[in-house]
Amino acid sequence: MQKNKNSISISIDDRVELLRVAYFLAIEDSIDTKIKPCKTDFYKQNYEIYKKYIKHPLVQKIGTGDEWNADLPTVALCLDKNLKPKENINFKEITEQFGWYGKNIDSLSKLLIDFKKTIAFKNDYNVNFKPFKDSLQSNKITEKLNRFYRTNKKTNLKILFDPLNRITNKAITFTNNPENERLFLITYLCDEPNNSTKPLELKWNEDYRRIVIHENSHIYTDALFEKYYDTKFDSLVNQEKFKNEYHDIDEIMVRGITAKILELNYGQKIGEDEINHQPKNSRIVYNYLNKYIKNDEMDFEQVYKEIMEQLKKKYN
Numbered sequence: 001m002q003k004n005k006n007s008i009s010i011s012i013d014d015r016v017e018l019l020r021v022a023y024f025l026a027i028e029d030s031i032d033t034k035i036k037p038c039k040t041d042f043y044k045q046n047y048e049i050y051k052k053y054i055k056h057p058l059v060q061k062i063g064t065g066d067e068w069n070a071d072l073p074t075v076a077l078c079l080d081k082n083l084k085p086k087e088n089i090n091f092k093e094i095t096e097q098f099g100w101y102g103k104n105i106d107s108l109s110k111l112l113i114d115f116k117k118t119i120a121f122k123n124d125y126n127v128n129f130k131p132f133k134d135s136l137q138s139n140k141i142t143e144k145l146n147r148f149y150r151t152n153k154k155t156n157l158k159i160l161f162d163p164l165n166r167i168t169n170k171a172i173t174f175t176n177n178p179e180n181e182r183l184f185l186i187t188y189l190c191d192e193p194n195n196s197t198k199p200l201e202l203k204w205n206e207d208y209r210r211i212v213i214h215e216n217s218h219i220y221t222d223a224l225f226e227k228y229y230d231t232k233f234d235s236l237v238n239q240e241k242f243k244n245e246y247h248d249i250d251e252i253m254v255r256g257i258t259a260k261i262l263e264l265n266y267g268q269k270i271g272e273d274e275i276n277h278q279p280k281n282s283r284i285v286y287n288y289l290n291k292y293i294k295n296d297e298m299d300f301e302q303v304y305k306e307i308m309e310q311l312k313k314k315y316n
C-alpha cells in the first residue's frame with residue numbers, strides 16, 4: 001500500500017494582503033455592512049492605519065469599479081516576492097479571471113510596488129494558526145477527500161488565510177502549482193454585529209469545514225471540468241431561456257459533490273441541509289453520486305462524466 005502522508009500549511013500571503021488593503025480602501029465605504037471586513041485587532045493594525053492613502057493611484061484605479069470581484073487580490077500570486085511578474089504566467093487564464101488586472105500585470109506590478117513603499121506596508125502578522133491546523137488534522141479532512149475521490153495521492157494542502165476578506169473563498173488554479181499541491185484562499189468569518197473590535201481568532205467550525213471541502217473539490221475536479229465541459233455544453237447553458245437561473249456548471253457540480261461528502265462523513269441531515277441551500281441542479285449531482293457510492297469499482301472520472309451527461313440533458 002502506498003504511504004499516504006499529507007501535509008497542511010496555513011499562512012497569510014503578504015502580496016495578497018497588500019492588494020487586499022488597496023482593495024478595501026477603494027470599496028469598504030460603498031459595500032453592505034454584512035461583507036465589510038471584521039473589526040479585529042488585525043484590522044486595526046494592518047488596515048486602519050493605511051486609511052489616509054485612499055488617494056493612491058492603485059486605490060483610485062480599483063475605485064473606478066471595473067473589476068470588483070472580491071477575489072481580485074489573489075492575482076498578486078502571479079508576482080514574485082519583489083512584486084515583479086513571474087515568468088510562465090498563464091495570461092489567458094488570468095485575463096479571463098481578472099480582466100484589466102490580468103491583462104496589465106506589468107502595470108499592476110508597478111502600482112503595487114509604489115503602493116507598498118508609499119504606505120510603508122508592514123507584514124508582521126501575529127495570528128495563531130495552531131488550533132485551526134490541529135482541527136484540520138484531527139478531522140482527517142485530506143483523508144476524507146482522498147477516500148471520496150478514490151485516490152491515494154499524497155497532497156500538500158496550502159491554505160492562504162485572508163483576514164480582511166469576509167466575502168469570498170477561492171481555489172487557486174492559475175499559478176501552475178505542482179500537481180499535488182492544493183492552494184486556496186479562505187475568508188475570516190465573524191458574527192454580527194461588527195461594530196466593536198474583537199481579537200482575531202481563527203477557529204474551526206462547520207462553515208470552514210464546508211469551505212475547505214468545497215474549495216478542495218474544485219482542485220480535485222478542475223481538470224475533469226476542463227475535459228468534459230465543452231463548447232457545445234457551454235452554448236446550451238448560455239441559451240436565453242436559462243439566463244435567470246443559476247447556471248455555472250462547475251459550481252453546480254462542486255456544490256452537489258460537497259453536499260455528498262458532508263452527508264457521507266457527517267450524516268444524512270447535514271447532507272440534506274446543505275443540498276437544500278444549493279442551486280436546484282446540484283441535486284442531480286447529489287443524487288447521481290449514490291450510484292458511485294454503491295459501486296466500489298467505479299472511478300471518480302467515470303461518475304463525473306456521467307453526471308455531466310445528465311446535467312447536459314437539463315439544458316436542451
Ligand SMILES: [Zn+2]
Nearest residue numbers: 214218251254
Ligand atoms: Zn466554488
